[in-house]
Amino acid sequence: MFLELNNLLNTTPERAEQGKLTLLCDAKTDGSFLVHHFLSFYLKANCKVCFVALIQSFSHYNIVGQKLGVNLTMARERGQLVFLEGLKSAVDVFFQAQEKPHPLQFLREANAGNLKPLFEFVREALKPVDSGEAGWTYPVLLVDDLSVLLSLGLGAVAVLDFIHYCRATVCWELKGNVVVLVHDSGDVEDEENDILLNGLSHQSHLILRAEGLATGFCRDVHGQLRILWRRPLQSTSQRDQSLTYQYKIQDRSVSFFAKGMSPAVL
Amino acid sequence: MAAVATCGGDAGSAGSAVATASKSNVTSFQRRGPRVSGTNDSGPRLVSITGTRPSVRNGQLLVSTGLPALDQLLGGGLAVGTVLLIEEDKYNIYSSLLFKYFLAEGIVNGHTLLVASANEDPANILQELPAPLLDDNCKKEFDEDVYNHKTPESNIKMKIAWRYQLLPKMEIGPVSSSRFGHYYDASKRIPQELIEASKWHGFFLPEKISSTLKVEPCSLTHGYIKLLQFIQNIICEEGFDGSNPQKKQKNILRIGIQNLGSPLWGDDICCTENGDSSHSLTKFLYVLRGLLRTSLSACIITMPTHLIQNKAFIAHVTNLSDVVVGLESFIGSERETNPLYKDYHGLIHIRQIPRLNNLFCDESDVKDLGFKLKRKLFTIEVDSISL
Numbered sequence: 001m002f003l004e005l006n007n008l009l010n011t012t013p014e015r016a017e018q019g020k021l022t023l024l025c026d027a028k029t030d031g032s033f034l035v036h037h038f039l040s041f042y043l044k045a046n047c048k049v050c051f052v053a054l055i056q057s058f059s060h061y062n063i064v065g066q067k068l069g070v071n072l073t074m075a076r077e078r079g080q081l082v083f084l085e086g087l088k089s090a091v092d093v094f095f096q097a098q099e100k101p102h103p104l105q106f107l108r109e110a111n112a113g114n115l116k117p118l119f120e121f122v123r124e125a126l127k128p129v130d131s132g133e134a135g136w137t138y139p140v141l142l143v144d145d146l147s148v149l150l151s152l153g154l155g156a157v158a159v160l161d162f163i164h165y166c167r168a169t170v171c172w173e174l175k176g177n178v179v180v181l182v183h184d185s186g187d188v189e190d191e192e193n194d195i196l197l198n199g200l201s202h203q204s205h206l207i208l209r210a211e212g213l214a215t216g217f218c219r220d221v222h223g224q225l226r227i228l229w230r231r232p233l234q235s236t237s238q239r240d241q242s243l244t245y246q247y248k249i250q251d252r253s254v255s256f257f258a259k260g261m262s263p264a265v266l
Numbered sequence: 267m268a269a270v271a272t273c274g275g276d277a278g279s280a281g282s283a284v285a286t287a288s289k290s291n292v293t294s295f296q297r298r299g300p301r302v303s304g305t306n307d308s309g310p311r312l313v314s315i316t317g318t319r320p321s322v323r324n325g326q327l328l329v330s331t332g333l334p335a336l337d338q339l340l341g342g343g344l345a346v347g348t349v350l351l352i353e354e355d356k357y358n359i360y361s362s363l364l365f366k367y368f369l370a371e372g373i374v375n376g377h378t379l380l381v382a383s384a385n386e387d388p389a390n391i392l393q394e395l396p397a398p399l400l401d402d403n404c405k406k407e408f409d410e411d412v413y414n415h416k417t418p419e420s421n422i423k424m425k426i427a428w429r430y431q432l433l434p435k436m437e438i439g440p441v442s443s444s445r446f447g448h449y450y451d452a453s454k455r456i457p458q459e460l461i462e463a464s465k466w467h468g469f470f471l472p473e474k475i476s477s478t479l480k481v482e483p484c485s486l487t488h489g490y491i492k493l494l495q496f497i498q499n500i501i502c503e504e505g506f507d508g509s510n511p512q513k514k515q516k517n518i519l520r521i522g523i524q525n526l527g528s529p530l531w532g533d534d535i536c537c538t539e540n541g542d543s544s545h546s547l548t549k550f551l552y553v554l555r556g557l558l559r560t561s562l563s564a565c566i567i568t569m570p571t572h573l574i575q576n577k578a579f580i581a582h583v584t585n586l587s588d589v590v591v592g593l594e595s596f597i598g599s600e601r602e603t604n605p606l607y608k609d610y611h612g613l614i615h616i617r618q619i620p621r622l623n624n625l626f627c628d629e630s631d632v633k634d635l636g637f638k639l640k641r642k643l644f645t646i647e648v649d650s651i652s653l
Contacts, residue, residue, distance in 0.1 A: 032621065033626075056622075057559045060623050087552070150582070152545060152548055153544075188577045189577065216633070222626070250625070
């Protein structure tokens with residue numbers, strides 16, 4: 001986890017809020033550093049994490065996690081982390097017919113499927129264990145990333161349904177958190193992606209948006225991060241609070257600074 | 267893809283040793299346990315594979331793309347287990363050249379090849395590969411030229427002319443390739459002996475699809491399903507996924523897929539905007555990447571993206587690939603006769619470089635790159651026009 005980002009979000013692993021949906025989105029840049037941040041944050045907060053990793057392999061997250069101070073292999077072994085490796089599972093489900101529904105069953109279906117098997121997997125992974133072992137604080141669902149599901153043929157409505165079910169189970173019933181990443185296609189007209197992004201934006205409590213700089217690539221400032229705190233489902237006359245910072249990604253951390261205050265410029 | 271023990275090692279990183287080949291262990295991007303300090307690991311544990319080298323940044327195993335200039339732009343080479351997607355230029359001239367460089371590099375390094383095409387017999391593709399330049403003097407000279415972006419073009423030409431006299435006859439015989447990345451002569455064909463000495467598998471779609479196979483309706487087109495099964499067969503049978511632990515010498519499988527997405531594959535993504543098989547290609551890429559991540563292989567795909575009208579689809583394909591390079595040739599465009607662009611044959615766009623095992627990637631500072639194909643050299647240079 002990035003300590004500077006914790007400061008900006010005004011949160012620590014010990015006293016993080018529960019029952020929240022956090023939306024990460026990136027436009028014209030790669031927002032995966034935010035995924036690594038939240039993964040290590042919640043593992044350090046002693047939460048039970050279900051990570052649906054659709055875009056990269058386990059060892060990628062493991063190696064970056066080690067730089068950030070968490071050991072994913074150990075977390076998986078002691079049951080704190082349930083990891084669904086999308087790429088490996090896709091090979092399994094594609095080449096062999098499965099007896100019971102596989103979380104990625106929609107890859108075999110000809111028509112646009114639904115994500116019910118995936119939701120069953122998540123629910124199974126995060127349900128509280130009654131045997132009274134090491135008590136994890138609260139469950140967390142992390143998805144990287146939802147745009148892959150759209151590319152693989154699912155409709156935006158199916159994905160929104162999936163998130164709705166997950167929110168009902170994880171956020172409301174189990175008092176946990178949900179963090180998802182969606183790519184923003186920007187000026188490319190992608191209707192399904194826009195529906196998904198808008199739908200999730202209205203439901204989330206916290207939106208972190210990583211954008212590439214409008215002027216193009218820069219070696220010292222990798223992008224801009226917009227943080228938006230929201231209070232969905234509550235009619236309030238207060239405006240949502242929003243902050244913007246620029247950031248530079250380093251080997252083991254990310255440094256944030258106000259716009260125009262990059263150390264390279266000062 | 268396996269990570270190789272880095273000699274220097276980052277400060278603070280746990281050391282690693284090369285994987286022993288066992289089915290559950292050879293997965294991608296994985297470091298093995300701590301390296302035994304001091305002693306040089308003997309025997310099969312520290313086998314290094316020809317034609318590969320560890321990345322300086324994070325110890326990932328890299329292979330050369332066949333074009334040292336492109337290797338440098340990608341941060342040293344193409345990582346094993348990843349996909350290099352080439353967005354074809356309009357007449358498929360330079361992209362097929364890059365495709366052939368990749369395969370030729372595989373032959374020179376002794377890697378196994380898998381060539382898939384829907385319009386050309388793989389045996390013919392292999393016959394047309396460029397001949398490697400194995401003269402050491404020549405290579406050293408080109409090394410300096412290519413890595414120095416500021417060398418004016420006239421100097422390079424003079425050096426080539428001078429070197430002609432010193433070039434001996436080309437070696438034909440056992441290819442000793444201890445270098446990483448070779449140069450190829452685009453005007454000569456690869457010697458027949460090299461092709462015969464190499465191991466390759468061909469997938470020619472019209473041959474494979476003639477047999478009717480009972481397959482449950484799936485939204486992938488039939489050609490893609492057959493290709494995936496073919497690739498998976500080769501990977502399993504020849505042990506690229508570590509399933510055959512008796513194999514002493516590990517090797518890399520280089521997969522080349524030509525013109526993926528063209529109508530000849532049965533896909534209509536290039537013909538209509540929202541066709542029936544609109545997600546066939548993305549599912550194919552997803553499963554292919556899953557296969558690559560769990561085996562010692564690297565893949566090059568050329569795709570006629572200029573024919574795809576649905577721009578959102580191209581964004582999906584880009585997100586599902588690792589390295590994406592776009593070629594834009596000047597042939598037939600107004601830039602061909604533009605005196606500003608007379609030095610170049612086209613532009614090369616590095617659209618995406620993956621961030622593997624790392625928070626960030628090695629992006630080069632310069633985004634405007636032009637390429638020029640000379641007889642013995644495919645150079646990529648900073649586009650001096652835009653500076």
